[in-house]
Amino acid sequence: METNTYEDMKDTLADNYMPMTSFRSGVEETVRPDVECYTVQIVNIALVGDSKSWVLVDAGMPQSAEQIIEIARERFGEEAKPRAIMLTHGHFDHVGAVVELVKAWKVPVYAHALEIPYLTGQQYYPEPDATVEGGLLAKLSPLFPNEPIDLGSHVHPLPEDGSVPGMPGWRWIHTPGHSPGHISFFRDEDRTLLAGDAFVTVKQDSLYQVVTQQKQLTGPPVYLTTDWQAARQSVEKLAALAPAYAITGHGPPMYGQELADGLVQLAAEFDRVAVPKYGRYVEMEM
Numbered sequence: 001m002e003t004n005t006y007e008d009m010k011d012t013l014a015d016n017y018m019p020m021t022s023f024r025s026g027v028e029e030t031v032r033p034d035v036e037c038y039t040v041q042i043v044n045i046a047l048v049g050d051s052k053s054w055v056l057v058d059a060g061m062p063q064s065a066e067q068i069i070e071i072a073r074e075r076f077g078e079e080a081k082p083r084a085i086m087l088t089h090g091h092f093d094h095v096g097a098v099v100e101l102v103k104a105w106k107v108p109v110y111a112h113a114l115e116i117p118y119l120t121g122q123q124y125y126p127e128p129d130a131t132v133e134g135g136l137l138a139k140l141s142p143l144f145p146n147e148p149i150d151l152g153s154h155v156h157p158l159p160e161d162g163s164v165p166g167m168p169g170w171r172w173i174h175t176p177g178h179s180p181g182h183i184s185f186f187r188d189e190d191r192t193l194l195a196g197d198a199f200v201t202v203k204q205d206s207l208y209q210v211v212t213q214q215k216q217l218t219g220p221p222v223y224l225t226t227d228w229q230a231a232r233q234s235v236e237k238l239a240a241l242a243p244a245y246a247i248t249g250h251g252p253p254m255y256g257q258e259l260a261d262g263l264v265q266l267a268a269e270f271d272r273v274a275v276p277k278y279g280r281y282v283e284m285e286m
Helices: 006-014 065-076 098-105 113-119 136-143 207-212 228-239 256-268 280-284
Strands: 028-032 035-040 043-050 053-057 084-086 109-111 155-157 170-174 183-187 192-196 245-248
Touching (some): 035 065, 035 245, 065 098, 084 098, 228 256
Parallel strands (some): 053 084, 084 109, 109 155
Antiparallel strands (some): 028 035, 035 043, 170 183, 183 192
């Protein structure tokens, strides 16, 4: 954390820069030959495809557009431009650079129909919950932006048949709970999963674990998850796929038996290990 006081952080957030980072920031990891994970401060994006045709999944933190464009050039060539941008959901740390990227690349954006109001300036997300059980980041979460961005006509709902434009062989899966229209992407051929924040591999409410990126398969970030029953069902749905490779929105990629066993255990013990003991959105479901 680069600022020292609550007011310093608040002033910085007003300028849209998020003063937080992790040891993985700037790290690339090839998960499959055509699937690259790249960490932007504390959040992961994925670049899927090759130099002939590729797609960006999620759009990182605010003020990261130039960084994302540069990593795309390094991977795909100087004229690199995706077929499209896919969004797992519209929270600030997954759409931070999307407006600038659309201006630079002039490509369509796709998201679940239920996320469109948050991506076209029509609706605010519920406020982050500082009362939820959790660490320092949970307590600071009211400082995080929850206002919608406005992509206007550049954003489109994903096809209802589950196909993903520009990503042949992949399908999107509705995995709500963390947000109403949260989705994950899955490729059956090699069981590769892009899970967004349906579950993550770092305890996202803990500042220390976020900074150090200590690996821990856990449920969605607690301070922004508003429907825990749906979140549980989403984890159960993803565990049933038995993924072999996974990129989550936060934390390092996870593979093989560690991933499969961890997901099965998370689904079985979700109420105990993932659902906070207290919090505004937990109490609403009681």
